[in-house]
Amino acid sequence: MPVQELAQAPDDLAALDLTDPQTFLDTDPRDLWRRFRTESPVHWHPARGRTPGFWVVSKYADAVDVYRDNKRFTSEQGTVLATLLQGGDSAAGKMLAVTDGKRHREIRNLMLKSFSPRVLEPVVAGVHRHTRELLAQVVESGEADFVSEVVDHIPIHTMGELLDIPVADRAQLVAWNTMTLSRHSGEDSEFESLMARNEILLYMAQLMAERRRSPGDDVLSVLAAATIDGERLTEDEIVLNCYSLILGGDESTRMSLTGGLIALAENPEEWRRLKAGEVTSDSATEEILRWTTPAMHFGRRALADVPLRDRVIRAGDAVTLWNTSANFDEEVFADPYRFDVGRSPNKHVVFGHGPHFCLGAFLGRVHVNAMVEAVRDTVADITLRGPATRLHSNFIHGYSGLPVALRAERTGPADEEIR
Numbered sequence: 001m002p003v004q005e006l007a008q009a010p011d012d013l014a015a016l017d018l019t020d021p022q023t024f025l026d027t028d029p030r031d032l033w034r035r036f037r038t039e040s041p042v043h044w045h046p047a048r049g050r051t052p053g054f055w056v057v058s059k060y061a062d063a064v065d066v067y068r069d070n071k072r073f074t075s076e077q078g079t080v081l082a083t084l085l086q087g088g089d090s091a092a093g094k095m096l097a098v099t100d101g102k103r104h105r106e107i108r109n110l111m112l113k114s115f116s117p118r119v120l121e122p123v124v125a126g127v128h129r130h131t132r133e134l135l136a137q138v139v140e141s142g143e144a145d146f147v148s149e150v151v152d153h154i155p156i157h158t159m160g161e162l163l164d165i166p167v168a169d170r171a172q173l174v175a176w177n178t179m180t181l182s183r184h185s186g187e188d189s190e191f192e193s194l195m196a197r198n199e200i201l202l203y204m205a206q207l208m209a210e211r212r213r214s215p216g217d218d219v220l221s222v223l224a225a226a227t228i229d230g231e232r233l234t235e236d237e238i239v240l241n242c243y244s245l246i247l248g249g250d251e252s253t254r255m256s257l258t259g260g261l262i263a264l265a266e267n268p269e270e271w272r273r274l275k276a277g278e279v280t281s282d283s284a285t286e287e288i289l290r291w292t293t294p295a296m297h298f299g300r301r302a303l304a305d306v307p308l309r310d311r312v313i314r315a316g317d318a319v320t321l322w323n324t325s326a327n328f329d330e331e332v333f334a335d336p337y338r339f340d341v342g343r344s345p346n347k348h349v350v351f352g353h354g355p356h357f358c359l360g361a362f363l364g365r366v367h368v369n370a371m372v373e374a375v376r377d378t379v380a381d382i383t384l385r386g387p388a389t390r391l392h393s394n395f396i397h398g399y400s401g402l403p404v405a406l407r408a409e410r411t412g413p414a415d416e417e418i419r
């Protein structure tokens with residue numbers, strides 16, 4: 001939906017319910033976050049009914065400070081509104097995203113070995129090839145739902161190959177991922193989301209048991225065989241971290257791919273600059289990541305009293321950091337609401353910051369870059385054929401449907417001759 005059709009934020013910011021996914025569907029995000037940044041950059045979101053209150057941090061500099069400070073702000077009591085407000089995450093101390101301190105460093109160093117640019121080098125060409133193949137099918141048929149026919153097949157394919165997940169099971173995992181992190185509509189229930197999470201965990205547990213019996217060279221087998229100070233990881237640690245790779249690796253990346261195509265379609269001058277080679281695909285990739293910011297927020301719980309601007313965050317308070325605002329902070333980004341494929345510098349926090357900085361940032365970038373280059377080289381025009389369907393979530397910003405028409409780029413002089 002174009003931004004101008006959305007409601008402005010209410011006069012009293014305290015009237016906004018940021019726990020309600022509907023707020024993000026109804027309210028103009030530009031107006032909403034500009035208001036928070038200027039009027040109440042460190043804002044106390046009041047409790048509502050049984051939902052406790054929490055801090056809303058909307059400025060870039062403050063978000064970076066909190067992300068960096070994992071001594072005074074812990075991840076172990078949840079990192080998204082859903083878990084933070086319910087008082088914790090059952091994976092704490094085992095899954096990277098919700099583990100701090102020594103164990104976090106140990107598991108992270110282990111997992112980084114499988115996700116460094118050098119190790120992933122052979123995967124990059126595969127992502128580019130696969131993206132071009134899927135796009136070529138749409139270009140050939142002319143029209144498609146970009147989400148279900150292209151995007152839904154890309155990151156899961158990569159993660160599936162890395163973890164050696166049978167091809168036949170991958171579509172089901174994508175469906176469970178969406179159900180776990182966001183909803184297709186307001187009618188899907190919290191219970192369904194919990195069930196989907198359990199299905200992924202169960203699936204991973206079965207796969208881990210198989211890999212322990214007959215290991216391969218995939219990431220799951222590597223984790224299952226790995227030792228830290230001579231001790232193997234526990235089964236929970238292996239299963240939960242593979243679960244987090246599937247979830248983290250798939251959902252956000254898909255959202256950037258879809259949002260990126262929309263941005264290129266809606267900004268013809270930027271599309272022209274990209275096609276004309278006036279900007280690099282790397283620079284367009286960074287701007288698409290900033291523009292789409294799929295993980296709207298992450299959060300922490302304060303372990304000490306911490307002054308932030310004119311407020312004091314008290315020990316025990318939940319703090320949410322809104323990447324979706326920080327990445328449009330006018331103190332850091334010139335003309336932030338301009339989609340500028342040549343933007344430089346572009347130090348967004350789409351992958352977070354500090355000790356929990358996204359483990360899959362390189363891979364996320366590779367996927368967006370592959371789409372940028374494939375679209376640039378093989379598509380002449382992108383036409384949006386109807387409104388994109390927004391996901392229902394207070395955490396993930398993105399789309400579950402996008403009807404598009406893609407017209408093929410002429411391939412070269414041979415075409416001229418045929419005509």
Ligand code: HEM
Nearest residue numbers: 079096097248249252253298351352356358359360363364
């Ligand atoms: C952490 C975003 C792709 C796996 C994070 C964090 C953010 C993020 C903001 C920090 C969370 C925090 O500080 O609490 C994204 C976005 C992606 C993406 C926007 C795509 C555009 C991926 C991929 C993978 C992945 C491809 C898998 C390979 C992880 C993991 C963590 C993480 C395991 C936890 C790291 C830690 O706690 O040390 N991601 N991510 N992400 N991400 Fe990603």
